[in-house]
Amino acid sequence: MPDNATHQFIKAHRNDDVRKLALQSHSLTNPDVDIPFALTQIESRRLAATKIPAWEQRDDLIFPPRLALEQCSSEDTARYKATLLSGNTFTDLTGGFGVDFAFIAPNFQKSFYVERQKDLCEIAQHNWKALNLDSATVENLDCVEYLKKMPPVDVIFIDPARRSAAGKKTVAIENAEPNLLEIQDLLLEKASTVLVKLSPMLDITQSLNKLKQVADVHVVGVSNECKELLFLLKRQQTQEPQIHCVNLSTKSGNVKISFRYSEEKACSIEYTSEMEEYLYEPNVTLLKAGLFKSPTQMYPVQKLHPDSHLYTSQELIRDFPGRIFKVDRFSSLNKKELKSFLKGISHANLTVRNFPAGAEELKKKLRIADGGDIFLFATTLADGKRILVKSCHLS
Numbered sequence: 001m002p003d004n005a006t007h008q009f010i011k012a013h014r015n016d017d018v019r020k021l022a023l024q025s026h027s028l029t030n031p032d033v034d035i036p037f038a039l040t041q042i043e044s045r046r047l048a049a050t051k052i053p054a055w056e057q058r059d060d061l062i063f064p065p066r067l068a069l070e071q072c073s074s075e076d077t078a079r080y081k082a083t084l085l086s087g088n089t090f091t092d093l094t095g096g097f098g099v100d101f102a103f104i105a106p107n108f109q110k111s112f113y114v115e116r117q118k119d120l121c122e123i124a125q126h127n128w129k130a131l132n133l134d135s136a137t138v139e140n141l142d143c144v145e146y147l148k149k150m151p152p153v154d155v156i157f158i159d160p161a162r163r164s165a166a167g168k169k170t171v172a173i174e175n176a177e178p179n180l181l182e183i184q185d186l187l188l189e190k191a192s193t194v195l196v197k198l199s200p201m202l203d204i205t206q207s208l209n210k211l212k213q214v215a216d217v218h219v220v221g222v223s224n225e226c227k228e229l230l231f232l233l234k235r236q237q238t239q240e241p242q243i244h245c246v247n248l249s250t251k252s253g254n255v256k257i258s259f260r261y262s263e264e265k266a267c268s269i270e271y272t273s274e275m276e277e278y279l280y281e282p283n284v285t286l287l288k289a290g291l292f293k294s295p296t297q298m299y300p301v302q303k304l305h306p307d308s309h310l311y312t313s314q315e316l317i318r319d320f321p322g323r324i325f326k327v328d329r330f331s332s333l334n335k336k337e338l339k340s341f342l343k344g345i346s347h348a349n350l351t352v353r354n355f356p357a358g359a360e361e362l363k364k365k366l367r368i369a370d371g372g373d374i375f376l377f378a379t380t381l382a383d384g385k386r387i388l389v390k391s392c393h394l395s
Helices: 004-012 018-025 035-051 066-071 076-081 099-107 116-132 143-149 181-190 204-210 261-266 284-291 335-342 359-366
Strands: 089-092 108-115 136-140 153-158 193-199 212-220 226-235 242-248 255-259 280-281 311-314 322-331 347-351 371-380 386-393
Touching: 004 035, 018 035, 018 181, 035 066, 066 204, 066 335, 066 386, 076 099, 076 212, 076 226, 076 242, 089 099, 099 116, 099 193, 108 116, 116 136, 143 181, 181 193, 181 226, 204 212, 204 226, 212 284, 261 359, 280 284, 322 335, 335 386, 347 359, 359 371
Parallel strands: 089 108, 089 153, 108 136, 153 193, 212 242, 347 371
Antiparallel strands: 193 226, 212 226, 242 255, 280 311, 280 322, 322 386, 371 386
16 A cells, blocks of 8 residues: 555556656655556546546556456446345455445445455555445355355345456356356355456347346446346346346436336337438437337337338427437438449448448448548438438437
8 A cells, every 4th residue: 555655656646657767767866656556546546537536536446457447347337236226245256446335335234255366456456445435344255165065145235257367358247257058056045146347349139148047137328339138137037137228327317218028029119211300319228139120119109120220200209219300301322322322422421221231331422531520321211212311410
């Protein structure tokens, strides 16, 4: 833990370039400054400024090296997890830097942070004291070994490491460490509720076939970027899981839409071949979850095509969960019509949905560059007609 000289050095240089500081470190006159520690803190605080803003300005907290900080949850997603869990006893089996633990632990009378890396445990011991987490106990142990011996608790949280022994990123549940498929029975034996954080790249339906007793799936996005898949397991679960699409945003406010796959499958809709005044692109959590037909029942919009995942309406639907565009005009791929349509357009933001050409290929063909205020959509209507839509972004 830092002495006063190191602490003052970090404060004085918190906005400086870390590489330049490292090169200049040999000229320091104060031998009491722990340069390697200070440089780590300065670099990590810079990363934490957007990821964990509530902590970045606190001088009494210690931050880990870059990799641990890159792998930890953001403050936004940690706060969301905290809304899902409460009780008397809680164990985080994969503590890491402990952002999730720190936001969830206050909901419990007693909490256990488990982490096999000694340096992270030392950081946790310091930070939990600074954050007044008096109920927290730090356990420097392998999570599976701890799980086998631990007493039962109300809630377990686990975020398996998604990196191979060689350090490469992995996605599949069985390739993460620990392998959830090998320990899920034990997890539910030790806790009536288990929250599992998995890669946002996973296929949800395939994961539901592998995991037992899933009560809820939370697809969590931040500012329309899919960040986490959370699977909530319940020991007594018998009903079909509910899927929650959650988009966290400080600008437009949080949006949460819940459904079950049986409802989506049973949803009967008609598709349209008419482009109307407004175009809607669902946020990424809906697309990730596969909520494709149900939006037409939730909002007065029409879907363009079974595979296009774009919607249109004559009247503006301001609360549609996604990006909203005002349609200027649209064009078929007829050369003469397309030439007139593209006149004056040198830059545009191009989105391709259910179209034979990819975005890069299409930009070359249309001779347009990225950027500007124009939004182009290349898509297919219900009758199979392929079109380009010119629009402006409303929200």
